[in-house]
Amino acid sequence: MKKLCFLFIINFILLSCARVGSPVGGAKDSIPPKVVGSNIDTTRVNVPRDIKELRIDFDEYITLKDINKQLIISPPLKKMTKVIPSGMANKYLLIKWEDTLQANTTYNFNFGNAIVDNNEGNPLQYYNFAFSTGEEINDLYISGEIKSLFEDKEKKSEESNLVVGLYQEKDTMDYRQKPYYITKADPDGYFELNYLSPGNYHVVAFEDVNSNSVFDSGKEKIGFLKEKVTLDQNISGLKINLYPSRKEQKYTEMKETAGGILMTFEGNPESVKVLSLNEKLKDYKVTHSPKSDSINIWFDAKKQNLGNENSENLKFSYDDxxxxxxxSVFYRYNVKNEMSISNSKGNLLPPNQDFVISSNYFIDQIQPEKWSLASDSIQQEFTAKISENNPYEIHIKSNFKEGKKYSLTVPKETVSSFYETIGKSYRFDFEVDKIENYGTFLLTINNAPAQRFWLQMLSENGNIAYSRYGKENVLTLNSLKPGKYKLRILVDNNENGIWDSADFGKLEFAEDVFVFEKPVEIRPLWEVRETWDLKKTEEKSKIPTEESTEKPMTTPQNPSKP
Incomplete structure (x- = not known):
């Protein structure tokens, strides 16, 4: 019995030891690859201009992640021929080119986070390799911050691909070429341009969506300094705001749409004259709001026998x-394209608001005297008017009472476009919501713009929830849905009725934009009051007037080390 107990105790100890000593794996490798040498000596000066490759050796196997997007070479090399590793891991990185290097020039290879170890994917963060074809390596730098005042909620910050570049000041500068110096901003918008030579430069920042290191006008956001920067000492603290860029005015396409043809442009044309060049199409109407990209050509396809049986090539001239x-466009009449109206804003009407119905056709005439508005079977007085700002909407005003239900009846043929009318009657049932479900916002603006401006409240998804255009410096917004909003002011500096974006080719800034420093939270039955001093907001976003010699947040790597 004692022997059995002894064997049991021994087995228990052995099993316990086995469990304690079972392999669970070592600590996860978190050390990035280390540079151990290169084909360019450690001084990295007086490098021959005819050298055609850069080789960097590492202490472990590496791979390259998004090297085409991450690697930025300043000044740029035009003819790259090979980058290794490509696919399989390697213990060295090799870049080959055909260009002959410029004399007395510092070259900087900024790899971003492209170099990672093969096992765990640890990046060698923001690695730079610099060398010079002259006697010394230029060590001037510019640092600062990029901020987008028009955020795109669909894009993650790490995918925004913001870059900053310097163009050398010349008599003629081609902004369609890559900047002479270029770098990427980090996800927070901070940037550094290192190893710069003295000189005069134009500073530009843009959202390099297609990763070609060239600003694409009309497609990418842009920010720039209007005046040149004289670089003779380090500069830090630059603040550059990004704005949508102005599109070049041009025709894009024509296509069949409900009631006729839609012609689209880019670049917000002030006016467009359109004429039909077709024998059959003589009776038509053209509608275009100034600065709009859309032009509608309306006609009665049935009456003029256009595209009823076969597609018909319709030709037009335009002058923008x-x-x-x-x-021209091949037009085929679509029998489903009938005029209709709808309640596009829902059946719950906020208090003190108009009831709005919208149409898929341009509304030319209405006959509200034939309509009826009832509540509890009692007829209500009302007025109806085509919106001055949007001819596709009708606004109905009445003494709407909160908590009451209403029914609006619109008989057929009482809403008309030029050649069409609604072919059936509509009934819209809706209820006026209670005031207790909404809040009020009172805003006092100090140092308000002299010109008219848009005050906008943006919802958390970035959409414009409320907007008001005018010059008042004390504003009251009622019946606001509870939630957190971003407050923004767009100034109509030239008072042309639209907010004009930036034109880098002409060095024209976007019109003024102000963003309130904190979100505004609207609560039910609350009256929120805020005072906004635009002068203070402007001062916070100003570019430093004096060059600073303070060090950047991350120091450029010592070129004396491999």
């Missing part, structure tokens, strides 16, 4: 003030 041309 910059170009005159002839365009």
């Amino acid at each position: 003030g910059k170009k005159q041309d002839t365009v």
Whole structure:
């Protein structure tokens, strides 16, 4: 019995030891690859101009992640021929090119976070390799911060691909070429341009969506300094705001749409003259709001026998003030394209608001005297008017009472476009919501713009929830839905009725934008009051007037080390 107990105790100890000593894996490798050498000596000066490759050796196997997007070479090399590793891991990185290097020039290879170890993917963060074809390596730098005042909620910050570049000041500068120096900003918008030579430069920042290191006008956000920067000492603390860029005015396409043809442009044309060049199409109407990209051509396809049986090639001439041309479209009448109206804003009407119905056709005439508005079977007085700002909407005003239900009846043929009318009657049932479900916002603006401006409240998804255009410096917004909002002011500096974006080619800034420093939270039955001093907001975003010699947040790597 004692022997059995002894064997049991021994087995228990052995099993316990086995469990304690079972392999669970070592600590996860978190050390990035280490540079151990390169084909360019450690001084990295007087490098021959005819050298055609850069080789960097590491202490472990590496791979390259998004090297085409991450690697930025300043000044740029035009003819790259090979980058290794490509696919399989390697213990060295090799870049080959055909260009002959410039004399007395410092070259900087900024790898971003492209170099990672093969096992765990640890990046060698923001690695730079610099060398010079002259006697010394230029060590001037510019640092600062990029901020987008028009956020795109669909894009993650790490995917925004913001870059900053310097163009050398010359008599003629081609902004369609890559900047002479270029770098990427980090996800927080901070940037550094290192190893810069003295000189005069133009500073530009843009959202490099297609990773070609060239600003694409009309497609990418842009920010720049209007005046040149004289670089003779380090500069830090630059603040550059990004804005949507202005599109070049041009025709894009024509297509069949409900009631006729839609012609689209880019670049917000002030006015467009359109003429039909078709024998069959003589009776038509053209509608275009100034600075709009859409032009509608309305006609009665049935009456004029256009595209009823087969597609018909319709030709038009246009004059947009910059170009005159002839365009055409194959048109086929779609029997489903009938005029209709709808309650697009829902059946719960906020208090003290108009009831709005919208149409898929341009609304030319209405006959509200034939309509009826009832509540509890009692007829209500009301007025109806086509919106001055949007001819596709009708606004109905009445003494709407909160908590009451209403029914609006619109008989057929009482809402008309030029060649069409609604072919059936509509009934819209809706209820006026209670005031207790909404809040009020009172805003006092100090140092308000002299010109008219848009005050906008943006919801958390970035959409414009409320907007008001005018010059008042004390504003009251009622019946606001509870939630957190971002407050923004767009100034109509030239008072042309639209907010004009930036034009880098002409060095024209976007019109003024102010963003309130904190979110505004609207609560039910609360009256929120805020005072906004635009002068203080402007001062916070100003670019430093004096060059600073303070060090950047991350120091450029010592070129004397491999």
